[in-house]
Amino acid sequence: MELTTAHPQPYDLVVEGGRLVTPDGVRAATLAVRAGRIAALLPPHTPTRAATRIQAAGRHVLPGLIDSHVHFRTPGLTHKEDWAHGSRAAAAGGVTTVIDMPNTRPPLHSTQAAHAKADLIKGTSLVDYRFHMGVAPHTLGELADLDPRVATSVKVFMAGHHTAPDVIHDPATLDRVFATAADRDLRVVLHAEDNTVFRLLDDYLGTPRTYRDYETHRPRSGALIAVARVLDLVRAHGTRAHILHVSSAEECDLLAAAHHAGLPVTFETTPHHLSFTHHDTRRTGARTRISPAIRTQADQDRLWHALTTGELATIGSDHAPHTIEEKTRPPADAPPGLPGVQELLPVVLTGLRRRLPDHPLDDLLTLIATACAARPAELFGLAARKGRIAPGHDADLVVLDTDATWCPTPDTIRSKCGWSAYEGWTLTGRPEITVRRGEIIFDHASGRFGSATGEWLDPAIP
Ligand code: DOR
Ligand code: ZN
Numbered sequence: 001m002e003l004t005t006a007h008p009q010p011y012d013l014v015v016e017g018g019r020l021v022t023p024d025g026v027r028a029a030t031l032a033v034r035a036g037r038i039a040a041l042l043p044p045h046t047p048t049r050a051a052t053r054i055q056a057a058g059r060h061v062l063p064g065l066i067d068s069h070v071h072f073r074t075p076g077l078t079h080k081e082d083w084a085h086g087s088r089a090a091a092a093g094g095v096t097t098v099i100d101m102p103n104t105r106p107p108l109h110s111t112q113a114a115h116a117k118a119d120l121i122k123g124t125s126l127v128d129y130r131f132h133m134g135v136a137p138h139t140l141g142e143l144a145d146l147d148p149r150v151a152t153s154v155k156v157f158m159a160g161h162h163t164a165p166d167v168i169h170d171p172a173t174l175d176r177v178f179a180t181a182a183d184r185d186l187r188v189v190l191h192a193e194d195n196t197v198f199r200l201l202d203d204y205l206g207t208p209r210t211y212r213d214y215e216t217h218r219p220r221s222g223a224l225i226a227v228a229r230v231l232d233l234v235r236a237h238g239t240r241a242h243i244l245h246v247s248s249a250e251e252c253d254l255l256a257a258a259h260h261a262g263l264p265v266t267f268e269t270t271p272h273h274l275s276f277t278h279h280d281t282r283r284t285g286a287r288t289r290i291s292p293a294i295r296t297q298a299d300q301d302r303l304w305h306a307l308t309t310g311e312l313a314t315i316g317s318d319h320a321p322h323t324i325e326e327k328t329r330p331p332a333d334a335p336p337g338l339p340g341v342q343e344l345l346p347v348v349l350t351g352l353r354r355r356l357p358d359h360p361l362d363d364l365l366t367l368i369a370t371a372c373a374a375r376p377a378e379l380f381g382l383a384a385r386k387g388r389i390a391p392g393h394d395a396d397l398v399v400l401d402t403d404a405t406w407c408p409t410p411d412t413i414r415s416k417c418g419w420s421a422y423e424g425w426t427l428t429g430r431p432e433i434t435v436r437r438g439e440i441i442f443d444h445a446s447g448r449f450g451s452a453t454g455e456w457l458d459p460a461i462p
Contacts (some may be wrong), residue, residue, distance in 0.1 A: 003029060004040045004391070006097075006348060010049035011039060011440050014043040018399060019228035019362070021063070021369045022389045026362035031061065033395040034435035040303025040391060052440070054433055056399050060174045060361075062109030062163050062185045062369050063389050064096025064396030066437060067341055068317025068376040069244060069268065071423040072098070072162075074120055076105025085416035086341065087126040089319070093342035094431035096127050097386055097457070099376070102155050103164050114150045116458045125454030127443045128396075130380060132189055136166035143180045148179055152381040152459050153242075154186050158226045158447025161291050163320070169195040171229075178233040187240045187379060192226035193218070193292055211285045212333070218293045220248040227251050234263050242379060243267040245318050247292040249302035250251050256311040263276035265378065266313035269303045270422065271340055271347040274315075276300075281325035286327040287421050289338035290318070304355055307348075307371060313379065317344040319416035339415040341407060343422050344372065345398070349429035352430040381459030393460050404430040426454075 006138035020029050020041065030042040032050070042048065045336060072086040091096055102108035121129065122340050133151035135143055143154060156177060160167040168174050181188045201217050208217050227243060232253070234241050243255060246267045255267045272290055277297050278456055280288045288294055307310035320337030327334050340347075343367065352364045377387025385394045406412065408420035434442040441450035 003043050004030070004049045006042055006046050007040065010051060011056070012050065013052045013395065013435070014048050014050035015054040015056050015061055015397065015399065016060045017044070018061040018231045020061045020389050021365050023374065026060070026366060027331045031389065031397070033438045034118045035342060036387065038391050038393050039396050041389075050401050051116070054399060059107065059432060060365055060390070060400045060402055062365060062398045062400055063373040063387055064347060064434065065396055066093050066097040066320070066382065066387055067095045067317050067344060067374040068314055068373070069270070070098045070101040070319040070341055071101045071103065071321070071337070072319075073321070073404060074171055075117065080323055080326075082414045083121050083124040084452065085126070085141070085414060086319065087454060089414035089450070090341070091126045091434045091436070092431065092450060094400065094434050094436060095341055096383065096396040096398070096436040096441070097129065098127055098341065099130045099132055099153075099380055101132055103157070103166070107136070109125055109136060110142045111147060111150050121456070124452050126449060126452055127436055127454045128457050129454060130382070130457050130459070134166060134455065135168060135177055137168060137170070140173070140180065143177070143184065143186070144446075146184055146186065148163045148381070149186070149458055153189050154181055155189050155191070155381065157191045157223065158229075159191065159195040159198055163337060164191065167195055170192055174229070175233065175236075177237070178237045178239045182237040187242055189244055190230060190241045191245070192220045192230055194225040194229070197225055199220040206300055209331060211289060211331055214289060215293050215295065218291065220250060220295060222253070222294055223248055224250055227254055231258050231265065232264055232424065234368070238264065240264040242313065245270050245273060245290075245292055246328040247273050247295050247301070248299045252302050252306045252311065254309065256306065268314040268316045269306070269312060270316060270318040271344050272298060272318070272338060274303055274351055275347055276421070283383050286331070286334040287338060289334065289336050290320070290338055303323055304351065304369040307367060309358070310370070312371060315344065315348060316343045316376075319415070319417050323417055324419055338421045339413070339417055339419070340421070343420060343427070345400070345431065346406070346427040346429045348372070350427045353428060365402070382457065385457075395435055395438040397435040398431050399430050400429060402429050404428070405419065406430050413443055425449070
C-alpha cells in the first residue's frame with residue numbers, strides 16, 4: 001500500500017507512532033481520518049494538523065474487529081444482555097461491528113421484525129451492527145422475499161436447546177431453506193448439530209445429572225452427521241454455507257477438505273473452543289457449558305492449527321450471556337452459553353503467543369486481523385467499508401497494548417451478565433483505545449466510552 005502525502009486541511013483525527021496492521025503487512029505509519037473514513041496513511045513523523053491526536057508509540061493498531069456471532073438478547077431477553085452493555089463490552093474488546101443472532105423473544109424471522117429490532121437498538125449501541133435473519137419451518141416464505149439490505153445471511157439451528165427453540169431438522173424443510181438461500185444469494189450460517197442423534201441419546205441415557213455427562217449427551221457424532229448433511233445440501237443447491245462454532249478435529253478436516261474440493265463452505269470457531277477442554281466443563285460446570293460442547297485437547301489443537309493455516313475463516317465470540325442464577329440451575333436446566341465479545345481479542349492473542357512463542361508478533365496480529373475483521377467483512381457484505389486499514393475504509397481501529405496483562409473479573413467485564421468464563425486467567429494484550437468511524441468509543445486510561453451512535457449498516461451488494 002502506497003503511503004501518501006499529508007493534506008494541507010486539518011484532519012479530524014490522527015493516530016501516530018503506531019505499527020499499523022494492514023492487508024499489505026505491518027508497518028509504521030501515521031493514520032489520518034476525515035469524516036469517519038481513513039483519509040491517508042502517511043510516512044511516520046509527517047507533520048499533520050488534526051483536531052484530535054492519538055499517540056500510539058509502542059502500540060499496534062488493528063482494524064476494529066467484526067464479531068459476526070453475538071447474542072445481544074434484544075428483544076425479550078434483556079435481563080441477560082442489552083445493547084448498551086453488550087456494545088460497551090464490544091468496544092472495550094476492540095470490536096467495532098457486530099452481527100447479531102436471531103434467537104430472541106420474539107425471534108427475528110421477518111423484514112418487519114428486523115426494522116422493529118433496529119428501532120429498539122437505535123441510540124443505544126456504541127458499535128455498528130447487522131443482523132443474521134432467523135428461520136423456522138413456518139416462516140420460510142419470509143426468506144423468499146428478503147431484501148439483502150435487511151440481511152445477507154440466514155441462521156439455521158439444526159438442533160435445539162434452551163435458547164434455540166426454532167429448529168429446522170426435517171429434511172424437506174432444510175432442503176427448501178438451502179434452495180431458497182441459493183436463489184436469494186443468502187449465506188446460510190449454521191448451528192450444525194443433529195437433533196435426532198441428541199433426542200435418541202437423551203431418551204436412552206436419561207436426564208443429565210452432572211456436567212461429566214455433557215459430552216456423552218452431546219457428542220461429536222451429532223456435529224459430524226449435521227456437517228455431512230450440510231455438505232450434501234451445498235452440493236445439491238450451490239448454497240454458500242458458514243458453519244458456526246466448530247468444535248472437533250473431524251469437522252475441521254471435513255470442512256477444509258470440502259473447501260479444497262471447491263464447495264462454497266467456510267467455518268468459524270470460538271475463543272472458548274480454543275481455550276477450554278472438557279476437563280474445564282467437568283470442573284467449572286455450567287460456566288463453560290456451551291452448545292456445541294467443548295471437547296478434548298486434541299480438538300483444541302486442531303482448531304488452533306486451522307487458524308494458523310487459514311482453513312478457518314472466522315473467529316466469532318458467540319457472546320451468549322446468561323445470568324449467574326440461570327447458569328447455576330441443575331445441569332439439565334442450566335442454559336448453554338457464555339459471554340465473550342470483550343475477551344475475544346485478548347484471549348486469541350494470549351493463546352497464539354503461548355502456542356507460537358517464536359513467531360513474530362506482527363504475524364500473529366495479522367492472523368487475528370484476518371480472522372476477526374477482513375474475513376467476516378468479506379463473508380457478510382461489508383468489505384467495501386469495513387475490516388481493513390486502507391484509505392477510503394471506515395476509520396474503525398483498535399490501539400492495542402500487546403504486553404499489558406489483565407484479569408477478567410466481574411469489575412472489568414462490561415456484559416450485563418457480569419461474569420466471565422476467564423475469571424482466574426491472566427490475559428496478555430489489552431485494547432487501549434477503540435475508534436468507530438473516527439470517534440473514540442472506548443479509552444481504557446480514562447475508562448470513558450463514546451456516544452451510542454452505532455449504525456445499522458447497509459451492506460455493499462455486488
Ligand atoms: O451455547 C449456546 N448458547 N449455543 C447456541 O447455539 C445458542 C447460545 C445462546 O443463545 O444462549
Ligand atoms: Zn451462538
